[in-house]
Amino acid sequence: MPDLSRRDFLKIASQCLLGLSGLLGLGMLVRFLGFQGESPQPVEFDLGPAADYPLDSRTLVSQPPALLVHTQDGFLALSLLCTHLGCTLMPDVDEFACPCHGSRFDIEGRVLHGPAGEALHTLRVEINELGHVILFAQ
8 A cells, every 4th residue: 555645645535525525415405305394283273162252352362373353243363473474473462562573563463563564364264053163274
């Protein structure tokens, strides 16, 4: 076996490290592209009998985060996910505050303070044949 000069050793070592880095990067890219996200969340939530929600009531629902409102016209729900980056809003007197970036929304879902640029999304609400309030997320 011939003696390697320092220059040849460093050249071979750097080429090996470069090749190993390339393989590691390729493995990470394959893992990233093959990522399977969490299984989808249920999109239908049974909130119980409609009689549990008096007329003109506003009820915070934890799953999914929403404000359920019962008016003369029926039920409606506002998503309590910030329209900026999706953080769950926290109730604060007559408004909702985003703990992540400081957006604020009024009780009707309108933006009071950004960085959120759009109002809270409305969720579909139905009453099923058993008289239960069904909330549809997404």
